[in-house]
Amino acid sequence: MAKQNITVKRTISNNWFLLKIALQEAPLYTVEQLTTRARHRLIVFIEHIYMIGYIIDSIQYRRPFAEVFWFVLTVFAFVTLIAQVLPNYVETRLKPLSREKIRRRIRMELYRKAAEMDLKNYDDPNYYNEFVWAMGEAAQRTDSVIGTFANFIGEIAGILVMAGYVLSQDVFGLALTAVSVCLLLVLSNLYNKYRLAFQEKLKPLERKRDYIGRVFYLPEYAKELRMSHVRPKLQEEFEEASGQMRRIAQKETRRLWILKLCIRYGCDTLLFEGVYLICLMFQTIVREAFGYGTAVTLYNSCGSLKSCSGSLAEVLTEFPEHGRYIEKIRHFLECPVEICQREDAEAVQDAFDGIDLHNVSFSYPGGGQVLQNVNLTIRKGERIALVGYNGAGKTTLVKLLMRLYDVTEGKITRNGKDIRELKLDEYRGQFATLFQDYQLFAATLGENIVMDRKPIEEQKAQPLLGKSGFDRKFAALPKGYDTPLTREFDEDGVSFSGGEAQMVGICRSLYQDSPVIVLDEPSSALDPLSEYNLNHTMTNLSRDKTVIFISHRLSTTRLADRIYMLEEGQVVESGSHSELMELNGKYAAMFRLQMEKYR
Numbered sequence: 001m002a003k004q005n006i007t008v009k010r011t012i013s014n015n016w017f018l019l020k021i022a023l024q025e026a027p028l029y030t031v032e033q034l035t036t037r038a039r040h041r042l043i044v045f046i047e048h049i050y051m052i053g054y055i056i057d058s059i060q061y062r063r064p065f066a067e068v069f070w071f072v073l074t075v076f077a078f079v080t081l082i083a084q085v086l087p088n089y090v091e092t093r094l095k096p097l098s099r100e101k102i103r104r105r106i107r108m109e110l111y112r113k114a115a116e117m118d119l120k121n122y123d124d125p126n127y128y129n130e131f132v133w134a135m136g137e138a139a140q141r142t143d144s145v146i147g148t149f150a151n152f153i154g155e156i157a158g159i160l161v162m163a164g165y166v167l168s169q170d171v172f173g174l175a176l177t178a179v180s181v182c183l184l185l186v187l188s189n190l191y192n193k194y195r196l197a198f199q200e201k202l203k204p205l206e207r208k209r210d211y212i213g214r215v216f217y218l219p220e221y222a223k224e225l226r227m228s229h230v231r232p233k234l235q236e237e238f239e240e241a242s243g244q245m246r247r248i249a250q251k252e253t254r255r256l257w258i259l260k261l262c263i264r265y266g267c268d269t270l271l272f273e274g275v276y277l278i279c280l281m282f283q284t285i286v287r288e289a290f291g292y293g294t295a296v297t298l299y300n301s302c303g304s305l306k307s308c309s310g311s312l313a314e315v316l317t318e319f320p321e322h323g324r325y326i327e328k329i330r331h332f333l334e335c336p337v338e339i340c341q342r343e344d345a346e347a348v349q350d351a352f353d354g355i356d357l358h359n360v361s362f363s364y365p366g367g368g369q370v371l372q373n374v375n376l377t378i379r380k381g382e383r384i385a386l387v388g389y390n391g392a393g394k395t396t397l398v399k400l401l402m403r404l405y406d407v408t409e410g411k412i413t414r415n416g417k418d419i420r421e422l423k424l425d426e427y428r429g430q431f432a433t434l435f436q437d438y439q440l441f442a443a444t445l446g447e448n449i450v451m452d453r454k455p456i457e458e459q460k461a462q463p464l465l466g467k468s469g470f471d472r473k474f475a476a477l478p479k480g481y482d483t484p485l486t487r488e489f490d491e492d493g494v495s496f497s498g499g500e501a502q503m504v505g506i507c508r509s510l511y512q513d514s515p516v517i518v519l520d521e522p523s524s525a526l527d528p529l530s531e532y533n534l535n536h537t538m539t540n541l542s543r544d545k546t547v548i549f550i551s552h553r554l555s556t557t558r559l560a561d562r563i564y565m566l567e568e569g570q571v572v573e574s575g576s577h578s579e580l581m582e583l584n585g586k587y588a589a590m591f592r593l594q595m596e597k598y599r
């Protein structure tokens with residue numbers, strides 16, 4: 001994914017965006033997770049650092065046994081509670097339920113957006129990739145964000161506790177640790193920079209070697225490889241790339257090795273373990289400034305302080321990374337929906353009377369004009385055919401009719417009212433569709449016909465089964481309308497042939513109480529006779545409905561009351577089949593051409 005730079009404010013806001021969802025959905029779990037690291041750091045300090053020092057000091061200064069005993073017991077009880085009992089409860093009880101809640105909320109937000117987003121976004125590969133990616137990434141990213149916040153809080157808490165303790169005992173120790181940490185951060189930064197540069201230099205060579213590798217093992221190349229003289233040349237290139245990689249590695253790794261040496265032995269061994277340990281021993285043994293236990297506690301606290309600071313530096317790099325990913329999720333979620341309902345939209349209540357296109361022009365985003373100045377009329381009960389060569393704009397016109405896109409110029413009216421002033425769902429509900437690429441869903445047959453949460457009304461569906469020709473197949477299904485379609489979730493699921501699936505599609509479109517049926521080349525996979533039969537069936541079955549069908553096979557257009565012939569986005573002819581044949585224009589020419597083909 002290409003790196004995009006976002007501001008610090010936006011980075012914080014993005015990380016907070018996901019954390020807020022987690023806090024809203026599962027507050028107890030999220031707060032527990034956020035404090036995990038802090039509790040861990042606290043336990044390390046109390047149990048492994050402070051208590052050890054306390055015991056050693058107790059031996060040195062002969063504290064009463066009962067006092068030491070109660071101290072140790074209290075520490076163990078506290079540690080058991082927050083390091084064993086609480087996490088155990090959270091891991092086994094709280095986590096599964098809470099994670100599910102958070103994931104559900106995020107998915108629902110994404111699905112809601114996916115269902116309402118403009119269809120044009122599917123045409124934009126960048127947006128579409130972002131959408132697919134956001135779907136896969138969002139839930140998992142929330143876990144990572146909680147983890148990062150938890151580490152951030154934990155390391156800060158660790159630093160405060162350790163630094164507070166060291167400061168109260170030994171200011172010099174704190175100063176030395178600070179110097180060691182700063183050096184460590186600067187050198188580590190440099191090391192990472194060089195390591196990345198090293199990897200970048202290797203990348204093109206690795207790509208080249210991978211490509212040559214693929215040529216040797218992929219079957220597509222097997223014949224060429226044997227029949228041509230390309231092999232020695234590829235081997236030579238492979239050797240050359242390997243040689244270059246070796247030379248780069250020789251040069252770059254020297255620098256990395258020296259830096260690592262400075263980090264490990266300069267900052268750690270020499271400055272901290274060497275200088276500080278000697279100073280501490282001098283203070284304790286010679287000047288008797290500290291008890292033995294306090295010296296041990298101080299040394300360990302400084303070590304822990306160093307480790308907290310290192311981890312904090314790492315954690316801080318995670319926020320921008322999350323920020324960049326969450327930016328994409330938010331971009332997807334916050335992208336405005338253009339085709340939406342106006343606040344004062346009117347309900348679609350009156351009986352369907354007709355649709356009119358008034359001087360409609362349309363272009364896809366970033367594309368040229370697809371429809372120009374189209375005027376057409378569709379009246380109640382009419383059979384309308386849209387014909388024209390591929391790319392003429394038929395499908396686009398139907399998409400505009402259903403308000404999947406909005407017109408660029410002109411307007412579309414239903415019963416004289418601009419469709420942009422109507423309630424979107426109710427307006428779309430006026431259409432039942434049978435698309436070329438209609439889909440059956442992994443649900444029961446009944447649900448696939450009803451396409452709603454309501455149960456199927458068998459009395460309404462039964463005649464449709466017969467008319468669509470699906471009745472014989474239906475009789476052979478023991479579970480009838482409850483037959484699960486597809487094997488996605490059910491091993492007994494039934495897979496239908498293309499023709500059978502199409503019959504279900506027909507039943508679905510006729511079952512809807514929509515006054516208009518749109519058939520967008522649902523028959524393009526069929527031979528001309530079957531296509532004729534399908535369109536004939538559809539037009540007969542839906543006598544009381546308006547039918548709009550797109551077909552590039554003109555035999556079926558004889559069934560239409562009116563044909564609109566489109567060419568380069570314009571209506572060039574309109575009329576009934578016989579009228580257009582008489583006109584002897586473009587439609588007639590196209591019709592004759594097709595007839596000759598099938599003769």
Ligand code: ADP
Nearest residue numbers: 123364367370389390391392393394395396397
């Ligand atoms: P038809 O249905 O008559 O074959 P279409 O309406 O599918 O024609 O396409 C009309 C024109 O619009 C074609 O030039 C096509 O390339 C273009 N087009 C179709 N869909 C899109 C889209 N989603 N984005 C950009 N251009 C498109």
